[in-house]
Amino acid sequence: MSEKKxxxxxxxxxxxxxxxxxxxxEFEDYNVLEAENGEKVFSILKDHRIDLMLLDIKMRGMDGMEILSKLKSEQYHFPVIMISGHGNIEIAVEATKKGAFDFIEKPPDLNRLLVSVRNALDQHRLTEENKSIKSRLPDVPDIIGESDAIKKxxxxxxxxxxxxxxxxxxxxxxTGKELVARWVHEKSDRSSGTFVDVNCAAIPADLLESELFGHEKGSFTGATSQRIGKFEQADGGTLFLDEVGxxxxxxxAKVLRALQENAIVRVGGTQKISVDVRVVSATNKDLLEEIxxxxxxxxxxHRLNVIPIHVPPLRKRRDDIPLLAKDWLERLAQKDxxxxxxxxxxxxxxxxKKQNWSGNVRELQNGIERxxxxxxxxxxxxxxxxxxxxxxxxxGDAIEELVDDMDTFQGFKESAERVFLIRKLEENDWNISQTAQAIDIQRSHMYNKMxxxxxxR
Structure with missing residues (x-):
């Protein structure tokens, strides 16, 4: 079925x-409607679904700024590109504050206009798709626990x-860092926007820039079409940078610049694209040591760490374990x-409660399912x-048992190494490559030791 124009x-x-x-x-294959004043605009909106509006600022009767304000108050969410023959910085800033996607001076440059139209429609389509997906997803699970740390x-x-x-x-x-990030988003004014998560550790370094900022067609080998990056996808919402370390x-360097300027440039592009994004980051590393x-x-x-939130391991909040166990069992029952x-x-x-659960909530959930x-x-x-x-x-007893059971240092060392490897494999769901990376040895060495x-398994 062909896509609707x-x-x-x-x-x-x-x-x-x-x-x-x-x-x-129309030459670019868009459907086009026209309105000569504000009254006509709202008459058309009663009968037609609009994906984008090109709006003149200076008009007789209701001017463009008034129309823009009314669109916002009546909860119309399509993008609006303002056009004016009397453009200046003050007007452009005011239009942007009122929610305009872009501001173009008359007579409009053809390429500039079409690029702005395509970007506005791409962003609107992504926003609508994400809203649709979000409406079908279950609510974000509660943060379970009554310990002082969880209450804090x-x-x-x-x-x-x-x-x-x-x-x-x-x-x-x-430990549940992503769940905390989702609740920061859900309780914010941005909750109607998109929550976009990026696992910085899971994306190869040479592809991360494209993932975050997008790229233009032909910007590198394999870039066969334009791509909208995570910053643009999260515009008006929250961007979660997991494993930012x-x-x-x-x-x-480029994330720092994006945060400083509230704008990004796609890989292979030159145009700065304004983005309104709240960044929430997470890491299991000590970033001060990394610095x-x-x-x-x-x-x-310092740009990212404005509000620090530390999620403690389960061994530091053992009294929460029964609550977590019962909650996860109930959620499993709802699915199966x-x-x-x-x-x-x-x-x-x-x-x-006596277990140490070095894999924390994730390992506990696996244990409850088992x-x-x-x-x-x-x-x-x-x-x-x-x-x-x-x-x-x-x-916690494993090492003490080895001390009691082994008579030689070599025997203890090898047995301890075996216990360590099994433990780390369990924490990583027996993914050998992921385990090797986590404990900083080559995958071939991992196979040899196994x-x-x-x-x-």
Whole structure:
């Protein structure tokens, strides 16, 4: 099925201007409607879906600024490009503050006009698609816990969400940093906008710049079409930079410039594109140490770390573990009938609290799913927890047991290495490449050690 052509409304009290703009836009295969005044605009809007408006500022009767204000008050969300023969900086700034996408002087430069129209329509399409996707997605899960640390996090979110201040979330892998970021977005004035997340560690360094800022067609090998980057996708919303400590030096420099100027330039492009984005970042690294070793820019750190939020590991908030376990089991039951009717004994919940859960909430969730599937009965007991989580041994006991069991240093060293590798493989869902990267050894060495110690999933 062919894609529906965008409809553009030209609003100008000069017939010659309307005719000229109509010819240009129809040649580019857009649907075009015309209005000579504000009254006609709102009459057309009752009967037609508009994707973009070209709006003259100086008109008889209701002028362009008044029309722009009324569009905003009546909750019309299509982009508006202002056109004026009397342009100056003050008018352009005022139009932008009132929500205009762009400001173009008469007579409009053809290429400038068409580029602005395409950018406005691309952004509008992405915004509408994201709203549609968001409306079909489940609500963001609650932040579960009654510990002082979790209460402090919730209080901080409530306090800072309504501001535009940037937030940096720190904590170990699996602690729930992204969930905190989503709640900062959900409780902000930007919640109707898009939440766009970027895992800086998962994207190759040479592609991260294109991912963040987009690229123009032909800007590099493989760039067969224009791409809208994450900054533009998040315009009016929140951009979540996860694992920001893994960003390359070049990308750090360009992110810093984007934050300073509230504008980006696509790879291979020259035009500055204004973006209104709130940046929330997260890292499991100590960025102050990274700054000392030259791995992270100090000026970018201070730009990002306006409001710090630290998410503690589960071992620092053990009393939250029963709440998290019961909540996850309920959520599993909502998705799969196999988990319906399963519950924990009080002793089982206490046993869960004794584990160290080095993989934090993510590892706990995996453990609860395993218990729900493999427990002998519909009630998960203390024995189930002991037999189905790390062979019944607390993680903190592993090294002490090795000390007791081994008579030689070499035997202890090899056994400890085996325990360490198994633990890290479990934390990374047995992804060997990811585990090798996490513990900083070559993948080939990882395979050799697994063979040496007879490690299998």
């Amino acid at each position: 965008p409809t553009i409304l030209i609003t100008d009290d000069e017939q010659s201007i309307r005719n000229s703009l109509r010819d240009i836009l 996090i919730k209080k901080t979110i409530d306090k800072v969400a309504q501001t535009s201040s940037r937030v940096m979330i720190t904590g170990e892998n699996g 893994d960003m390359s030096p070049d990308a750090q 000392e070793t030259g791995g992270f820019r100090e000026d970018l750190y 009938i196999m988990f319906s009717g399963i519950s924990f004994t009080d002793e089982a919940l206490e046993e869960l 218990l729900g599937l493999l427990a002998e009965d519909s009630t998960i007991t203390q024995d189930d927890v002991q037999s189905l989580t790390l062979s019944g041994k607390k993680k 063979k040496k110690y007879n490690i299998e």
